[in-house]
Amino acid sequence: MRTSPAKLLILIAILLVIVVELRTVLAFFDVELTVLQGIAVGIVGIALLLVWAFSPLFSESDQ
Amino acid sequence: MTDLFVDSYPKQARVVRSAFLTAYIALGIGALFGVLQALHRTDILRLVESPTYYTILTGHGVFLVITFTIFFLVGLYQWAVTDSLGRGPVDMRLTWAWYGLMSSGTLLAAIAILAGFLDDPPTVLGSELSADVLFTFYAPLQANPIFYVGLVLFVVGTWLAGADWFRTWWSWKQENPDARIPLPTFMVLTTMIMWYISSIGVAVSILAFILPWSLGLTGSLNPTLTRTLFWYFGHPVVYFWLLPAYLLWYTVLPKLSGGRLFSDPLARVVFILFILLSTPVGIHHQYLDPGISDGFKFIVMTNTMFLLLPSFLTAFTVVASMEHGARQRGGDGYFNWLQALPWRDPAFTGMSLAGVVFAFGGFTGIVNAGMNINYLVHNSLWVPGHIHTQVGTAVALTFMAGSYWLVPQLTGNRLVGRDVALVQVVLWFVGIVFMTNSMYRGGLIGIPRRSAEPQYDFDYEIAVGSIPEIRAQLAIGGVLLFVSAMLFLVLILLTAFNDDSEPIVDGTIPPALSGPEDSPRVLDDLRVWIAIALVLVAIAYAFPLANIVSRGGLFGPDIGPFPVVVETVASVLSTTDTGMYLEALVETES
Ligand code: HEM
Ligand SMILES: [Cu+2]
Numbered sequence: 080m081r082t083s084p085a086k087l088l089i090l091i092a093i094l095l096v097i098v099v100e101l102r103t104v105l106a107f108f109d110v111e112l113t114v115l116q117g118i119a120v121g122i123v124g125i126a127l128l129l130v131w132a133f134s135p136l137f138s139e140s141d142q
Numbered sequence: 143m144t145d146l147f148v149d150s151y152p153k154q155a156r157v158v159r160s161a162f163l164t165a166y167i168a169l170g171i172g173a174l175f176g177v178l179q180a181l182h183r184t185d186i187l188r189l190v191e192s193p194t195y196y197t198i199l200t201g202h203g204v205f206l207v208i209t210f211t212i213f214f215l216v217g218l219y220q221w222a223v224t225d226s227l228g229r230g231p232v233d234m235r236l237t238w239a240w241y242g243l244m245s246s247g248t249l250l251a252a253i254a255i256l257a258g259f260l261d262d263p264p265t266v267l268g269s270e271l272s273a274d275v276l277f278t279f280y281a282p283l284q285a286n287p288i289f290y291v292g293l294v295l296f297v298v299g300t301w302l303a304g305a306d307w308f309r310t311w312w313s314w315k316q317e318n319p320d321a322r323i324p325l326p327t328f329m330v331l332t333t334m335i336m337w338y339i340s341s342i343g344v345a346v347s348i349l350a351f352i353l354p355w356s357l358g359l360t361g362s363l364n365p366t367l368t369r370t371l372f373w374y375f376g377h378p379v380v381y382f383w384l385l386p387a388y389l390l391w392y393t394v395l396p397k398l399s400g401g402r403l404f405s406d407p408l409a410r411v412v413f414i415l416f417i418l419l420s421t422p423v424g425i426h427h428q429y430l431d432p433g434i435s436d437g438f439k440f441i442v443m444t445n446t447m448f449l450l451l452p453s454f455l456t457a458f459t460v461v462a463s464m465e466h467g468a469r470q471r472g473g474d475g476y477f478n479w480l481q482a483l484p485w486r487d488p489a490f491t492g493m494s495l496a497g498v499v500f501a502f503g504g505f506t507g508i509v510n511a512g513m514n515i516n517y518l519v520h521n522s523l524w525v526p527g528h529i530h531t532q533v534g535t536a537v538a539l540t541f542m543a544g545s546y547w548l549v550p551q552l553t554g555n556r557l558v559g560r561d562v563a564l565v566q567v568v569l570w571f572v573g574i575v576f577m578t579n580s581m582y583r584g585g586l587i588g589i590p591r592r593s594a595e596p597q598y599d600f601d602y603e604i605a606v607g608s609i610p611e612i613r614a615q616l617a618i619g620g621v622l623l624f625v626s627a628m629l630f631l632v633l634i635l636l637t638a639f640n641d642d643s644e645p646i647v648d649g650t651i652p653p654a655l656s657g658p659e660d661s662p663r664v665l666d667d668l669r670v671w672i673a674i675a676l677v678l679v680a681i682a683y684a685f686p687l688a689n690i691v692s693r694g695g696l697f698g699p700d701i702g703p704f705p706v707v708v709e710t711v712a713s714v715l716s717t718t719d720t721g722m723y724l725e726a727l728v729e730t731e732s
Contacts, residue, residue, distance in 0.1 A: 085486035085564055089495075092568045096575045099615075103583060106606035114611055 180620025203277030401467025492543025503531030524585025577619025
């Protein structure tokens with residue numbers, strides 16, 4: 080694993096927080112994401128994080 | 143590893159444990175009320191009638207920002223003074239006396255508040271037992287005298303606690319005449335100075351005006367005056383919540399990061415700035431109050447912006463200490479050192495996330511503090527958004543995280559469920575962002591705070607998303623927070639009963655990188671700072687108070703208590719929502 084479970088948990092939490100706040104920020108620039116789009120971004124983000132954390136491709140560079 | 147606190151100071155550990163226990167009970171009830179509000183306001187689940195919402199809201203405010211925070215504070219400060227001076231109080235009877243006073247005060251206030259749930263509350267001291275006045279108890283809202291008596295006992299208890307710590311320090315000083323005040327004790331003493339200077343305002347407001355009025359001794363009062371006295375105290379009280387969290391950030395957080403505090407002198411300067419700057423700014427809560435001239439409000443706004451300084455200094459010092467710790471643990475690079483921090487430790491992670499939320503909430507505080515933009519957010523849901531990022535997370539989450547570190551030292555038991563504890567603090571972080579983001583957004587479009595029925599039938603000019611979505615997000619956040627609070631309480635409870643275990647925690651606090659010897663001794667001369675603070679208070683408040691009194695009179699332009707006028711108002715308004723609430727109020731009256 081590329082990172083520790085604790086760090087992964089925190090990264091996922093931060094990702095969720097960013098998605099929630101970013102939706103508001105984007106709206107100030109007239110970029111309006113619907114709730115579903117927000118959820119989709121969140122799921123894709125978490126999936127990418129999980130892939131990054133568990134993929135053997137990366138674990139070679141593990142310190 | 144050194145001796146545990148409970149082994150070195152068993153008697154003091156008992157006081158600290160008792161104070162924490164009271165705080166945790168308040169947190170449990172407060173969190174329950176919180177989730178009830180979140181679900182009620184959003185019309186998702188209504189377990190009570192809407193008039194009872196205000197009983198719950200009063201309980202939520204009082205139990206969380208008075209009982210939970212301040213009981214945790216006195217426990218933490220008792221620990222800090224004992225640990226840093228290496229000695230107990232001069233006389234433990236005084237210590238138990240303040241704990242007893244604070245507890246009995248809390249009990250009285252709680253009885254008055256919770257009586258609001260009764261269909262037919264008893265009459266006590268000449269009026270019905272209830273206190274649906276919210277934690278700000280603005281006149282002409284009137285509570286039963288028991289509520290105010292409870293508040294007074296509580297505050298007097300905190301005064302005695304301060305006296306106890308000053309006395310302990312004084313006798314330590316006799317034995318160590320040339321030593322600098324240890325940093326944690328310095329923080330305790332400066333916080334208490336700020337508290338003495340400011341809480342006198344609320345004491346006068348209650349003892350001279352509100353209590354006699356609720357007892358029927360005086361016929362009326364001047365609401366602008368009592369509000370101004372309240373907010374004279376009400377702004378410093380937010381630092382009374384925050385400074386114990388700062389104490390943990392300055393002393394424990396660097397240690398948990400694996401390093402030492404970056405600068406002890408800077409920490410002292412920060413606490414002194416709070417003595418000086420926190421009191422002359424209370425009027426910034428009254429930008430929309432009539433009866434105070436704009437000129438004073440403008441001066442207060444300027445003062446308030448200066449208050450950002452100590453918080454920026456804190457952010458700098460604490461992050462620098464964390465970076466130092468991370469590099470001690472082998473971290474390197476511009477940002478890579480972040481990875482070397484002990485993220486698995488719930489105490490560390492909880493405090494760090496609390497700090498992140500605090501920074502974010504600080505910016506929303508700048509919005510509140512701006513006189514013109516305040517008009518946009520005043521009394522809207524934005525304000526509870528701000529409250530929950532600051533005291534509801536920066537403070538509350540730090541206290542929970544700090545408990546994971548302290549409770550094992552106070553009980554001698556190993557923390558149960560360290561990994562669950564990590565999930566708990568992370569859950570709070572996510573929950574608070576869900577809830578406060580929806581509150582901020584709702585506030586910006588004008589959804590009111592302090593309302594059981596905020597969904598009046600007009601169309602809000604919604605900027606982002608939709609009203610049902612904002613409501614759902616608020617409710618989800620509230621539920622996550624509630625679950626997180628319950629997890630916390632269960633873990634602490636299990637830890638308290640985890641008898642046959644050895645804690646794995648090291649209670650020593652390493653000295654700062656730059657110690658007190660790097661700073662002038664005048665920093666420790668508390669008399670100087672008290673004197674300057676008093677002058678600033680006089681400058682900030684003499685004119686506005688004189689103005690208010692000369693205009694409205696000391697005992698006011700004949701203002702009767704609120705429920706008395708209700709009956710007439712309710713019959714006029716009976717078709718509206720407000721009328722329905724007022725009517726329901728009258729029903730509970732009779
Ligand atoms: C379980 C977690 C919590 C939930 C679900 C929650 C929910 C709420 C909601 C929905 C309101 C707005 C009520 C309204 O304006 O109509 C509110 C107000 C408030 N909350 Fe919380 N809260 C929680 C925790 C906390 C904590 C930990 C604190 C402070 C330590 C806190 C302090 C306050 C204060 C001071 C108010 C304003 C009360 C007033 O307007 O009189 N809350 N809370
Ligand atoms: Cu304030």
